[in-house]
Amino acid sequence: MRTKVFGHRGSAGTHPENTMIAFKEAAKVGADGIELDIQMTKDGAIVVIHDETVNRTTNGENKGWIKDYTLSQIKKMDVSYKFKDKYGICEIPTLEEVFNWAKTNQLLINIEFKTGLVSYKGIEEKTLKMIYDYGMEDRIVLSSFNHYSLVKCRRISRTIDLAILYMEGLYEPWKYAKRLHTNGIHPYYQTINQEVIVESKRNGIAVRPFTVNDEKKMKQFIEFGCSAIITDFPKKAKALVK
Known part of the structure; x- marks a missing residue:
């Protein structure tokens, strides 16, 4: 089965991460899916941003935790980050905004x-x-480094x-994934090898390493038969898959 390409935080290597323009770019270059991160605001809105604080990716004087801001406050922030000169001001999207857009395509x-x-x-x-x-x-x-969240999700949904x-080497990760009733592993790309990929897939566990940005590594994981690779450069990865 062909290795799929997921745009990490959209197309984070070329556009402001976790923004609508980054997601649209991933779709434009033919990515099979996008990866995004969610936090929750003070008033319970689910927003798409990687860090628990606004310090790194927002421009201006914004500091502090997402959980301490309301959605209306979050929406006034600019997350164009290091790409402001190229793309101008970018909003933090809500998960609902992403879903509304996703109804116009078939991206994973x-x-x-x-x-x-x-x-x-x-x-x-x-x-x-x-x-x-x-x-x-x-x-x-659905993925997380906090595996308690995944167990909670499985209790809510069986399917x-x-x-x-x-992030670190995990012994027989396919067995651990099965014990948690999960369907896949998303290892940091430097911790995964062909043996783990083959054995995981043989046991029905999908393998999607992140963040694979080096072309040699991309080619290697494609040759090893990874279910998908998660990359900041989906355009580059898609060209290699083809």
């Missing part, structure tokens, strides 16, 4: 729960409800696609 969406530092009460339930309300369940992969994220 990998949603990462950023629940490692902040325990957002009800974020898993709210996200799953939105997925089902929009009829997106067959196009979604949603789940994947464990991890």
Whole structure:
């Protein structure tokens, strides 16, 4: 089966990460899916931004935790980050905005729960409800470094696609994934090898390493038969897959 390409935070190598223009760019260059990160605001809105704070990616004087801002405050921030001169001001999108746009295409969406530092009460339930309300369940992969969030998701939904994220070497990760009743592994690309890829897939566990930006590594993972690669440069990856 052909290796799929997921645009990491959209097309983070060429556009402001986790913004609508980055997601649209990934779609434009033919990515099979996008990867994005979610946090929750003070008033319970699910927003798409990688960090738990606004410090790194917002321009201006904004500092502090997402959880301490309301959605209306978040929407006034500019997350054009290092691409402002090229693309101008960019908003932080809500997950609902992404879903509304996704109804116009067939992209897969990998949603990462950023629940490692902040325990957002009800974020898993709210996200799953939105997925089902929009009829997106067959196009979604939910992932997290916080595997408690994945266990919670599995208790809510028996069928949603789940994947464990991890940064270090994990012994027989396909067995761990099965024990948590998840469907895939998303390892940091430097911790994965052909043996783990082959054995995981043999056991019915999808393998999607992140963040694969080097062309040699992309080619290698494609040759190894990875289910997908998650990359900041989806255009480059798609050219190699073809």
